[in-house]
Amino acid sequence: MTQHDLTQLHGIIPPVVTPLTPDFQVDEPALRRVLRHLLAGGVHGLFLLGSTSEVVFMDAPQRREVLRIAADEVAGHVPLLAGVIDPTTDRVIAHARDALAAGIDGLVVTAPFYTRTSQPEIVEHFRAVQAAVPLPILAYDIPVCVHVKLERDTIVTLRREGVITGLKDSSGDDTNFRLLARACADDLGFRLFTGSELMVDTALLVGAHGCVPGLGNVDPAGYVALYEAACREDWREARRIQERLIRLFGVALQGTPRTSPGASGVGGFKTAMKLLGLIPTHHMHRPNAPLDATETHRVQAILRAEGLLTPA
Amino acid sequence: MTQHDLTQLHGIIPPVVTPLTPDFQVDEPALRRVLRHLLAGGVHGLFLLGSTSEVVFMDAPQRREVLRIAADEVAGHVPLLAGVIDPTTDRVIAHARDALAAGIDGLVVTAPFYTRTSQPEIVEHFRAVQAAVPLPILAYDIPVCVHVKLERDTIVTLRREGVITGLKDSSGDDTNFRLLARACADDLGFRLFTGSELMVDTALLVGAHGCVPGLGNVDPAGYVALYEAACREDWREARRIQERLIRLFGVALQGTPRTSPGASGVGGFKTAMKLLGLIPTHHMHRPNAPLDATETHRVQAILRAEGLLTPA
Amino acid sequence: MTQHDLTQLHGIIPPVVTPLTPDFQVDEPALRRVLRHLLAGGVHGLFLLGSTSEVVFMDAPQRREVLRIAADEVAGHVPLLAGVIDPTTDRVIAHARDALAAGIDGLVVTAPFYTRTSQPEIVEHFRAVQAAVPLPILAYDIPVCVHVKLERDTIVTLRREGVITGLKDSSGDDTNFRLLARACADDLGFRLFTGSELMVDTALLVGAHGCVPGLGNVDPAGYVALYEAACREDWREARRIQERLIRLFGVALQGTPRTSPGASGVGGFKTAMKLLGLIPTHHMHRPNAPLDATETHRVQAILRAEGLLTPA
């Protein structure tokens, strides 16, 4: 298997949706189809077991199943990252060992959650994971789920110590992201990714190395085209594509306010992917309810308007 | 084994601290000693695997070990509750099945966490747990960990449907707790517990049936005496005992600001219990650091001042 | 005029509602009627220009008008406090000078707002007000309006320096209030008041000297009876009265969710007072909308149920 150098990680790295069978197990044929769809779209890497994958709904065997399938299907063509997301350090390490065994290239690690922690305790947490498992680590800043911010000083400390090799920023704090890019600009191997589907052009303008867009499950080629326009500094074209993808992001908003924003987002991606023929069902793990018929119809209309489905 | 009727649940039900061996496993002899200490103090029930137990640091086998030891040691003398705390519904149900198998009397269930949920999704979550496992459920409102409030309407709905039989309120919102007690006052079997160590007298005055005090690990008899004073409506005495226990609560505050409040609290309880000869070590799971020598000395001084240790 | 000693301040001190004429000026005859109603109810003091008075909607001449009328009507029978509420220090001092000139006994001062301040800057703010105007100061902790908490250390510092002589706590943090009562228990002249209408019995149990209940405008005698029951340590009776006043507090909840909670609260008090014949209109300053006919009908039903209006 190709050994990927994560100090060169860049581009579009979608957080892969997990298709489910009718009895809520990992749907292997559908997952393989999704992975081939993403690779065909030209993505530069894949992020398994991220928030969009419903990772915290899955037990360890289900998570291992996802990693096994992905490693087999992708076969080293692009780097594979795995989220190792659970509340506390030793449980994260257990998942990290599974990722290592599955042949994953790098880990994505959040701060502890449920338990209340200080920034020094968060630093300890990352140090412990890094000491336990010989895989590169991207820090995952997602306060909307974890309810603590990875402060800029924490990231800078972890980078300086070599504990982390990059950051996935899903905090929505674009100013802080920019200041972090500045603080790390002297280290060419430290890689910054935004988790926002809606601000990719501006993130790339201020120094991001790429994006981890949930919506990339639906239109990977669109995000790759956006990334390529930014690489050649064609910001007018990058913005034009970004604006189209903002319209397409409407698929993630149709469930609210009936459902939570989280269920609306993943449910919208799954519904769009079902309409595109990628997955057979659009349901999610309990207690999240799938989009209903009216909402599904609105998703369909958006896919048609943006050229992903042929008009009725 | 005695079958306990949880519609009569009342009194002091400490969330049992989990003693650890030097290699971070459950210390069975020490846990048995803690359980005997609590029973000797006259507690009316025990809450295993609550936040104070470091439950989210433990994997399923460790959690089963705690329940096995407790069920064996307590042998039906008081009701046993078990926290089944993990981010999502099916993972909670898996823990709930373990609790059922271990002979536990009732479950304590939080809202989902990490994943963002709406109140209707929270209602679904509780319904699913109740449908899956035939054990009474207490809802656990702890927004400082879960980052969502169990709203009053949610509790009222779940009670009306018979999904839950009580509430442990660790929200710190005493006004809401009182209004909830009023809203449920017609249902004599619905049981309300406060999680606050510092407001037990006032919680009992406004209609609570009892308290789940972390500090009860250190001084169970003190909390039992407070409860008994409240039962006979001797509020002057209840307040006097509460004031002493507020002073004793100083053991939970010595770690800050060096550590997080969470680590300071559990770490302070463990340090006090070690000084009292109940447990051999005071360390916690990673990344939490134990109290240092200076902090330990201050804990010792508090224990002496409040009569739990003899003066030097 | 009697000189009142604010180190003895205690009991029920309602925040007086400001009746308005049809063109939104202070309605002097109605305000005098309200003041006589409150005195007849046995209140121990009056708090003019608090949040319930719509103080931040009034300019300086309107505020002076309220103070002039109150000082004249009350004529020293009970202590008068005046809120001096505006965003910054020198503007607060200007209002404080008006209060001094009007013969008010004491000031009620919040932290600065709109401008972001640190706790040391808040300490400076209180020091500056105290140095500028020779009147006793009660600190007013109302984070729901000011959006900063008067931290316990800040209160303790201001008390130790003699800058403040008491606190009105409208923070809803009952645990902190209790800890503050303990921290100040050695200073018999430092006076603590809760701003919560719903937790008066418990606040008095843990050491409060009294309450500043907005609902006291509607039923001053009810709150005085509650205070007196607490003074003789008849907590069963105190609770019984408190429970009735909680039901009566329903008048403050009928506007939501149509209006904001603030407009619903003051609007509900004004509607009840109009129905009781105390004031001729129930409107508030812009942009707050008064209760509509349906909401007014519900307020009427509550007044009847609690014996303040005779049945239809």
Place this chain on the structure above:
Amino acid sequence: MTQHDLTQLHGIIPPVVTPLTPDFQVDEPALRRVLRHLLAGGVHGLFLLGSTSEVVFMDAPQRREVLRIAADEVAGHVPLLAGVIDPTTDRVIAHARDALAAGIDGLVVTAPFYTRTSQPEIVEHFRAVQAAVPLPILAYDIPVCVHVKLERDTIVTLRREGVITGLKDSSGDDTNFRLLARACADDLGFRLFTGSELMVDTALLVGAHGCVPGLGNVDPAGYVALYEAACREDWREARRIQERLIRLFGVALQGTPRTSPGASGVGGFKTAMKLLGLIPTHHMHRPNAPLDATETHRVQAILRAEGLLTPA
């Protein structure tokens, strides 16, 4: 006087700092010097009495003084906006009438504060100001001061009704700003300004018409050059200038953590302006403390590093 068409408002519109005399009055000669400095820098408009001006520390006569001086000094060369910032509707209207009398071109209006309001009440507030005073209104979204967000639907409603003609967004929510720009893109006369000094290039890329940078008091020509680079779509140059201005923004950060961020920001601007010879003193209104000698020295070093002061 030139009549400015605010549907064409664009470019760099600094929020003018208010220089103070030693006894805390408006320093007219210094203010005139600051205004000439800004005009010489090529700014496209001026925003008097914004948050950076310490507006909420000033009473009405001081505010009128600032407007009188600015109108006289600027003499119609650029559009003048005035903040009319106080807690409630009628007080805002009083300030708005003063601005109209002073010959100001447009108003900048926040949501009410201190009083808690709903979005419908906020809409009413803006409607009332617009109905009372015949001047164009820019909405001012600054939740860090006002503690409520002007929601996207609120802005869209106010725009559709013709109540507001633009927005100054100091919310830091860049994603929402972009979505708002999209929602208003069909209305060429609706003007969007960011209040962030640090994200001007990206704001212009996504559709902003300009910026209101506090740091523009220190280096107006720098911000004008950034704006001009963006206008010719030279994003590489725009970013280069922005990066320099981010370094220069260090002048606003030297007071913390000794002071609040607010005092550090305005205090840093004033200190830099004093070092540049624009104003004679750098103090602020109470309770804000000016930068101390060490902090001032650091500001000086930053000005030298960025070429605004000659090296020592």
